[in-house]
Amino acid sequence: MPTESTFLLAGLFFVAAALGYFFAVFGDDDDEDDELAKGQLNADYIKGLNFLLNEQPDQALEVFMRMVEVDDETLETHFALGSLFRRRGELNRAIQIHQNIIARPNLSVVHREQAMVSLAEDYLSAGLFDRAEKLYKDLRESTEHGVRALHKLIRIHEATQDWAPAIEVYQALKKIDPDAGEDGRVAHYYCELAEQAALDRDFPRARELLKKAGSGRHGADRVRLVLAGLAQETGDHKEAIKIYRQVMKHQPRLIAEVVPRLAESCRAIDDQDALTRSLKELRKGGSDSGKAIALATVYDPQIVNETALECLRDYVLADDVLGNLVDTASLEEGDLSDQRAALEKVREGLGAFVSQSHRYRCTECGYVTSQLIWQCPTCRSWETVSPAVQLSVETPVA
C-alpha cells in the first residue's frame, strides 16, 4: 500500500519536474505574453506543490485543475497525480482529475484514450462497474487499449455475473488473441447459464448450454456435476449415480463434495448397495479418499452407510488429536452394535463443533467458504476452491 511518504516522494518528483520546467520556460522563449503565461503556470505549480506537501490535497487539486486549462504540457503531471490519488484510495479526486482531462477541448486521441483508461480504472476501484463498463466498451476498438478493455470487460461481467455478455467478450478477445483466456472460464460461463436454466426448470435449455460448455480439460467436472444434478431433478438417479462415480474417479479432490450427493441419489432409489460399492471402490484409491469420505460423513448426518462409518472410524483412530479426545477403545472393542453406537456418538460430537464455514478452501489464496464455488471471489481464480482436507473447529461466537 502506498504510504504518506510515497505521496510526499511523488510530491518531490513534481518539484523536480517543476524546476526543470522553470528553466525550460525561461531558457529559450522570447515571446513576452507566452513567457508571462508560463511564469504564471510555474507559480501555480509551486503553489500546488506547497498545498500537496502541506497535506492540503483539496487545495492542491484546485490549483492543478486550473493548470490543465493553461497548457498541454501539464497533462502528464495530471495523469501522474490522478494515478497517485487512486493508489491512495482517494477515488473521488482521481475521478475528478481524469474527468477534467477528458473534458478538455482539442484533446488528442492518444491522451483522450489514456484518460478514459485511467477514469475506467478509477470507476473499477470504486466499484462503479456500470460506468467502467461503458468506458471500456468505448475503448474496445482502440488499437492501443482494445485488448486491455476486453480483459477488463470480462472481469466486470464476472463480478456482476452477466454471463452472456462475458461469453461474447471472451469470444471477441479470442479472435484478437487466440492464446488469451486458455483457462476454460468460458465453460464456466455456460455452466452458470445452465444452472440458471435448471433453476428455472428449463431442463432442455440447460442441457443445450452444457453442450456448449464442451468437454475440455477445464470445466468438465462442473459440467458433469450439473448434468448429474439435472438427472436427479428429473428422477433419473441411476444416471446421476453413474456421473457422480465418474467425477470422483476423475477428480478425487471433489470426493467430500460428491459423496453426500451420491448418497442422496442412492437413498432416493433405496439402493444402499450401490453406495457401498462406490465407497469401497473409492477406498481402494488410498487413505486420502477414505479421509474425504470420513469428512463427508461428518458433514452429512444422513449418511448411515457402514463403509462410510468405517472410513470415519479409521480417520478418528489415525488422527493424533482426535485419538486423544475420543474413547478409541469403544470404537474397536465390544460387539458391533456397541462400536456402531460409539461411532455415532463421535460423529454427533464432531458434527457439533466442526466449522461449516471452513468446508472449502481456495488453494491459491486460502479463502474459505461453506459451499463449493467455482470462482474464488478473492483471487478470481477458477477451479481453485476445493473441499478442505481437514476438519476445522468452529470458533465460538463471543
Ligand SMILES: [Zn+2]
Ligand atoms: Zn482464491
